[in-house]
Amino acid sequence: MPQYKAPLRDMQFVLHELLMLEHITRNSCISRHCKRELVDQYLEAAADFCENELSPLNQVGDREGCTWNDGVVTTPTGFKEAYQKYIELGFPSLSADEEFGGQALPNSLGISISEMVGTANWSWGMYPGLSHGAVRTLEHHGSDEQKNTYLPNLVSGVWTGTMCLTESHAGSDLGIIRSKAEPNADGSYAISGEKIFISAGEHDMAENIIHIVLARLPGAPKGTKGISLFIVPNSTSMLMVQLASVMQYVVVQFEHKMGIHGNATCVINFDQAKGYLIGPENRGLNCMFTFMNTARIGTAVQGLSASESSFQGALAYAKDRLAMRSLSGPKAPEKEADPIIVHPAVRNMLLTQKSFAEGGRALVYLLAQYADIVEKGETEEERKFADNILSLLTPIAKAFLTETGSESAKHGVQVFGGHGFISEHGMEQIVRDTRIACLYEGTTEIQALDLLGRKVLQTQGAMLKDFTKIIHKFVEANKDNAAMQEFIAPLAAANKEWGDITMQIGMRAMQNPDEVGAAAVDYLYFSGYVTLAYLWARMALVAQEKLAEGSTEVDFYNAKVTTARFYFKKILPRVRSHVDVLSTGVAPLFELDAEHFAF
Numbered sequence: 001m002p003q004y005k006a007p008l009r010d011m012q013f014v015l016h017e018l019l020m021l022e023h024i025t026r027n028s029c030i031s032r033h034c035k036r037e038l039v040d041q042y043l044e045a046a047a048d049f050c051e052n053e054l055s056p057l058n059q060v061g062d063r064e065g066c067t068w069n070d071g072v073v074t075t076p077t078g079f080k081e082a083y084q085k086y087i088e089l090g091f092p093s094l095s096a097d098e099e100f101g102g103q104a105l106p107n108s109l110g111i112s113i114s115e116m117v118g119t120a121n122w123s124w125g126m127y128p129g130l131s132h133g134a135v136r137t138l139e140h141h142g143s144d145e146q147k148n149t150y151l152p153n154l155v156s157g158v159w160t161g162t163m164c165l166t167e168s169h170a171g172s173d174l175g176i177i178r179s180k181a182e183p184n185a186d187g188s189y190a191i192s193g194e195k196i197f198i199s200a201g202e203h204d205m206a207e208n209i210i211h212i213v214l215a216r217l218p219g220a221p222k223g224t225k226g227i228s229l230f231i232v233p234n235s236t237s238m239l240m241v242q243l244a245s246v247m248q249y250v251v252v253q254f255e256h257k258m259g260i261h262g263n264a265t266c267v268i269n270f271d272q273a274k275g276y277l278i279g280p281e282n283r284g285l286n287c288m289f290t291f292m293n294t295a296r297i298g299t300a301v302q303g304l305s306a307s308e309s310s311f312q313g314a315l316a317y318a319k320d321r322l323a324m325r326s327l328s329g330p331k332a333p334e335k336e337a338d339p340i341i342v343h344p345a346v347r348n349m350l351l352t353q354k355s356f357a358e359g360g361r362a363l364v365y366l367l368a369q370y371a372d373i374v375e376k377g378e379t380e381e382e383r384k385f386a387d388n389i390l391s392l393l394t395p396i397a398k399a400f401l402t403e404t405g406s407e408s409a410k411h412g413v414q415v416f417g418g419h420g421f422i423s424e425h426g427m428e429q430i431v432r433d434t435r436i437a438c439l440y441e442g443t444t445e446i447q448a449l450d451l452l453g454r455k456v457l458q459t460q461g462a463m464l465k466d467f468t469k470i471i472h473k474f475v476e477a478n479k480d481n482a483a484m485q486e487f488i489a490p491l492a493a494a495n496k497e498w499g500d501i502t503m504q505i506g507m508r509a510m511q512n513p514d515e516v517g518a519a520a521v522d523y524l525y526f527s528g529y530v531t532l533a534y535l536w537a538r539m540a541l542v543a544q545e546k547l548a549e550g551s552t553e554v555d556f557y558n559a560k561v562t563t564a565r566f567y568f569k570k571i572l573p574r575v576r577s578h579v580d581v582l583s584t585g586v587a588p589l590f591e592l593d594a595e596h597f598a599f
Helices: 008-018 021-026 036-064 079-088 107-120 122-141 144-156 238-243 284-320 344-376 380-421 427-438 444-457 462-478 482-511 514-548 554-583
Strands: 067-069 072-074 159-164 180-183 189-198 208-215 228-233 249-254 266-278
Touching (some): 008 021, 021 344, 036 079, 036 122, 107 344, 122 144, 122 159, 122 228, 159 284, 189 208, 284 344, 284 427, 380 444, 380 462, 380 514, 444 482, 462 482, 482 514, 514 554
Antiparallel strands (some): 180 189, 189 266, 208 228
16 A cells, blocks of 8 residues: 655645745734644644554555444444544644634645545545534534534534435435424424435444434425425533433445445434424525535545545656666666656656646645635625635536546556556555545536536626636736746636637527536536646746745756646647537437437
8 A cells, every 4th residue: 555645845835835825814814823834833743643643544444444233333443543643633623713612723724634634544534524514514504502512522523523415316416305304392303314325424433423414394395495404413412411412313234335445434314313403494405505515625635635645656666666678778777677657658647647636736725725715804805706716616626636536546556557456555445435536525527517507607607707817817927927938828728718618608508508518527627627727837937936036946846847847738738629529519419319329
């Protein structure tokens, strides 16, 4: 299994040099006590924990999985002990409100630690990871009594949280869920129904599990307008005696999965379980989007983590593995063959992984920064603008980074050759673990529809224009910088084309709404490649400026510029195939009748 090594220097580059974290927090209401020294201390502590505690448990979790015996769930060896250390280090409380025991540090810091946790051991990281969404949901939509009851222990990590959305017949169509909530005389509700795909649905790592559950009230409207949201605690505790909330449910089974074996993914049958309404009646999906959007950014982190972990494993192997001679002559004549890193095909895979990992890191951290501004920006105008950018970029990050993460994981196996297919090396586990990321929190196809249909066309392009204007301003500011022309010219062209193809799809959709569904996935890929191109251009500019200033980190900054060049020359041209497909429209998809698909 690849031994995880936290890429601290690159994390610091993105946080401090690209996104100017300390400058942003110093001049806003986000977290004025967030100094660089404090951020770096947290990063170093998290790196030590992830490298030495979590990474060694990654294959253990995959091999052992979780066990269920008479309603008692046992997580893999070492998981529970690692979680206690995680709590002691204060990581669960980083970005939560100080009122409930949080440290009120920026999401930008929290997301970097989530990246390290996820890359070292994704299955383990899902246990505390889902709690962040539960905390955010209660912070935004819970009553004062609910906040005081649940948040202190969720923030500290003594309790964990889950999200219980879908059901076996519903999938992503939450409008047809059947779980119901019957009012009780004491103001609580009796929740009944079966929920599936519940990550961390039952385990032995925390004292209590707080389920955030979607269900319908009696007489509620059909569809998504009739869904309400409820807190359903697992068990009583000293803080909850006054609520007398005894959880009644059965973990029907563990779901046998392709990957993430170390996480207890459950089918849960709620049977008259006592729950409490969060927010207004029949507005549950609106409240749940707070949780879902947090989870979607978290899922984007999984894509980033897959690119980073597979790159680390493949790079170490490619430097060591000997096979054949370089076509341009021996590069290690003293050895019986050359290291495979000298071969163009291997270098292409490694640089693809590297460009997706480092570009994905910039995108995820940028989203976290916008999330900070949405929550604590100084003006309403600033908060609204940040919310628009966050809304547009979230489906791009979730879908594009998970798909590129899956591609990177495949490259990791390929670099290893036959050894990549063998479990002991751990590369095939990355493929299995990350494949779910393209599915949960809305599949790539659903995210694509959300991007093109809701975020772009339904706003008449307003959200897209907010972001393309940012790119345009960057282009204009650097159009006379000779050293940047290899990035600026293609970025400017792609940015303009983004608007042009959007208009073309919109015109076709006025005649046939199915044009949106036919175009959505290719449109999302186009959007993802251009978004990363913008971020790589920004990173190249920062690196060039540092080199011009005489930085002693010549190798680091040169590598950044060189990787940006690789991305623009070898990855960005992929948009051409997506543009070609977009131009064909919906017609080829419906020329064959459904009954004639097979004979």
